[in-house]
Amino acid sequence: MPVSTRSQFRNPHHGLKEKLKALTLLYEQQKQTSTSLRNSYSKPQQNEQKNVMRENRVPHLTNSTVTRTFVLIEPPSNVAKENFAVGSDKIVGFSCVRKPSTVLSSNIVARKLSLGNGGMVESEKMETVLEKQGKVVGVGESRILVFVRVRPMNKKEKEVGSRCCVKIANRRDVYLSEFANENDYLRLNRVRGRHFTFDASFPDSATQHEVYSTTTSELVEAVMQGRNGSVFCYGATGAGKTYTMLGTLENPGVMVLAIKDLFSKIRQRSCDGSHVVHLSYLEVYNETVRDLLSPGRPLVLREDKQGIVAAGLTQYRAYSTDEVMALLQQGNQNRTTEPTRANETSSRSHAILQVVVEYRDRDSSMNIVNRVGKLSLIDLAGSERAHATDQRTLRSLEGANINRSLLALSSCINALVEGKKHIPYRNSKLTQLLKDSLGGTCNTVMIANISPSNLSFGETQNTVHWADRAKEIRLKVSDANEDLLPIPETDRDQAKLVLELQKENHELRVQLAKQQQKLLTLEAQSLAAHSSPTPPSATSLFTPPTSAQPTEKRRTRSSFLAGTCITPESNKKGAELVVRTLQRTVKALEAQIERMKKDHSLQLKQKDDLIHELSQKSGKQAVDEVGKRVLTRASLRPKEPNNDELKSPSHRFRSPVVPTAKKRSYWDITTTNSPSIATSNGRKTRSHVISEPTTAPPPRSSMLLQV
Numbered sequence: 001m002p003v004s005t006r007s008q009f010r011n012p013h014h015g016l017k018e019k020l021k022a023l024t025l026l027y028e029q030q031k032q033t034s035t036s037l038r039n040s041y042s043k044p045q046q047n048e049q050k051n052v053m054r055e056n057r058v059p060h061l062t063n064s065t066v067t068r069t070f071v072l073i074e075p076p077s078n079v080a081k082e083n084f085a086v087g088s089d090k091i092v093g094f095s096c097v098r099k100p101s102t103v104l105s106s107n108i109v110a111r112k113l114s115l116g117n118g119g120m121v122e123s124e125k126m127e128t129v130l131e132k133q134g135k136v137v138g139v140g141e142s143r144i145l146v147f148v149r150v151r152p153m154n155k156k157e158k159e160v161g162s163r164c165c166v167k168i169a170n171r172r173d174v175y176l177s178e179f180a181n182e183n184d185y186l187r188l189n190r191v192r193g194r195h196f197t198f199d200a201s202f203p204d205s206a207t208q209h210e211v212y213s214t215t216t217s218e219l220v221e222a223v224m225q226g227r228n229g230s231v232f233c234y235g236a237t238g239a240g241k242t243y244t245m246l247g248t249l250e251n252p253g254v255m256v257l258a259i260k261d262l263f264s265k266i267r268q269r270s271c272d273g274s275h276v277v278h279l280s281y282l283e284v285y286n287e288t289v290r291d292l293l294s295p296g297r298p299l300v301l302r303e304d305k306q307g308i309v310a311a312g313l314t315q316y317r318a319y320s321t322d323e324v325m326a327l328l329q330q331g332n333q334n335r336t337t338e339p340t341r342a343n344e345t346s347s348r349s350h351a352i353l354q355v356v357v358e359y360r361d362r363d364s365s366m367n368i369v370n371r372v373g374k375l376s377l378i379d380l381a382g383s384e385r386a387h388a389t390d391q392r393t394l395r396s397l398e399g400a401n402i403n404r405s406l407l408a409l410s411s412c413i414n415a416l417v418e419g420k421k422h423i424p425y426r427n428s429k430l431t432q433l434l435k436d437s438l439g440g441t442c443n444t445v446m447i448a449n450i451s452p453s454n455l456s457f458g459e460t461q462n463t464v465h466w467a468d469r470a471k472e473i474r475l476k477v478s479d480a481n482e483d484l485l486p487i488p489e490t491d492r493d494q495a496k497l498v499l500e501l502q503k504e505n506h507e508l509r510v511q512l513a514k515q516q517q518k519l520l521t522l523e524a525q526s527l528a529a530h531s532s533p534t535p536p537s538a539t540s541l542f543t544p545p546t547s548a549q550p551t552e553k554r555r556t557r558s559s560f561l562a563g564t565c566i567t568p569e570s571n572k573k574g575a576e577l578v579v580r581t582l583q584r585t586v587k588a589l590e591a592q593i594e595r596m597k598k599d600h601s602l603q604l605k606q607k608d609d610l611i612h613e614l615s616q617k618s619g620k621q622a623v624d625e626v627g628k629r630v631l632t633r634a635s636l637r638p639k640e641p642n643n644d645e646l647k648s649p650s651h652r653f654r655s656p657v658v659p660t661a662k663k664r665s666y667w668d669i670t671t672t673n674s675p676s677i678a679t680s681n682g683r684k685t686r687s688h689v690i691s692e693p694t695t696a697p698p699p700r701s702s703m704l705l706q707v
């Protein structure tokens, strides 16, 4: 059994000293390792890191009473590795479409927060953190986006020498440092610090535009797609909620910037320029709901298909941003604000501005889509400690009510995070109104406003704690409120009329083709029936157009048909008329021929009679002469004019008289010059017979005269 010696008891710290030495050695080694690691980073990053560290240590160095014991929690090494470049953060895609599982992050939230510097997507980092904690967003779910904004230290805080207890690093990490109370000697040596991570965190230097573009601009885009969106500010009194939501004239806040953005987007996209923007503005003051645009009696909350609505709330139709601004100003004037110790213009009520946007857009198939989106912008009253505000009755009652409603909100957040079936929305008017934003199908953004002062550490810690809890609230993925527009009644009638006309037109064309076919058949039949020649004009008129025919002819025909609108009856009548005309012509011609025949025979008879009479009147000589001369019928014909006088070519074919005479004259010449009357071949002609007497034959002209 070991016996303890006295010396051992006398020197109880002997072992501890050795341990301390070993620990110091280990600490030195760790320090060297971390220094060498830091040196391996790039220079700008190193500088940034140094800055971060320096800023973190500022309060530590400035306060001499706590320098010995206060140790700040340094940002984790991975924070230092990340890029610190300032860029406007963006929430990407409120559509809540989820990607399939990946190796690193099996469930990546579609609502992404990307850094402009091309670094790792913020939501992915966040998702990795959540995944490690087993808090990953499920399929068909989305989560509330949570942001933290630190306001600058105010004059009062500076005057009392308060110190900054909030450090924002890497645009998303929040480090809270609790300074030990100088008078609390027991806790003087305690180190208190906490680290939180949010979708984005804004330092006191962040501008209103920066806050709007990071937190709400994508939400406005989702509202334009027909989804519902909510933005609410949460925090202690005087933390900067109203400044963030409403802002000032010089620095307008989220409400103003969102409405401006909304109007400009509607104007750009509304396909027919028509859009409807309805506005309502209410406050929850001491558990009563009041219309800020037309103050009057308190409103009653009712639940219908659209969710919780305030019955009788005025819905103003706004046509421009200026009009909305005017309404907003009017509403704010009606809002209950009172100066408190913590805030000179403290909001004593929760204010909810609701903008319903309805406009027509064209989808990818160029269909007209009616989209309706609702944007709720909420400025909550600040939570406060009783001792921080005035202790007057009304103020304390207000404070109690504010705290009660915020407590109800906290209970709802707790229940939602824990996945409870029953969410106590009914515990307060505020939670009833926020039901849709917290547990419904709505894209929700929460901005937690905090003060940097160590004097408000408790409130700040409380706010950040609830904001951290709110990150875990899961929302249902919302479908866009959009309808394909029905075709207007007038358009439908017109379309019907066009269809009917087209049908009628087609039928008429078919009928026309049939009639043309019938007409051709009739023509063919009539031509077959009357094989007599028809005038070319008539034939060509009714000859069906063939491909060989000139186009002009066909055109003439079609225009003729089109112009006169020939009916089957008129076609038939026309054909009959032509046939009758032709028949008449044929008959007339036949009659003429008959007449000519008769005349001719009569003339012949008359000539014969004349010859006979002449022969009887003249004596024997005459009879002999007549007998010697052969009188031909041709000789009795009237004298033909000279060939040279013949103008018409038809004379060439009339009679062979002239050539005969020529021949005769030729023979006359030859016979005159020739001693013999016989021809060379011995044949005698009638002329030869005439020339037989010894007397010289009379000249040709005389011979003709004799006749």
Ligand SMILES: Nc1ncnc2c1ncn2[C@@H]1O[C@H](COP(=O)(O)OP(=O)(O)OP(=O)(O)O)[C@@H](O)[C@H]1O
Pocket: 150, 151, 152, 154, 204, 235, 236, 237, 238, 239, 240, 241, 242, 243, 244, 343, 345, 346, 347, 348, 380, 381, 382, 383, 449
């Ligand atoms: N980011 C900021 N930059 C400059 N000033 C700010 C900022 N945030 C807040 N302030 C100022 O701080 C003061 C308090 O802010 P505000 O009224 O917005 O607080 P609150 O959270 O709305 O308080 P309450 O809950 O009592 O209404 C105001 O004078 C405001 O101008």
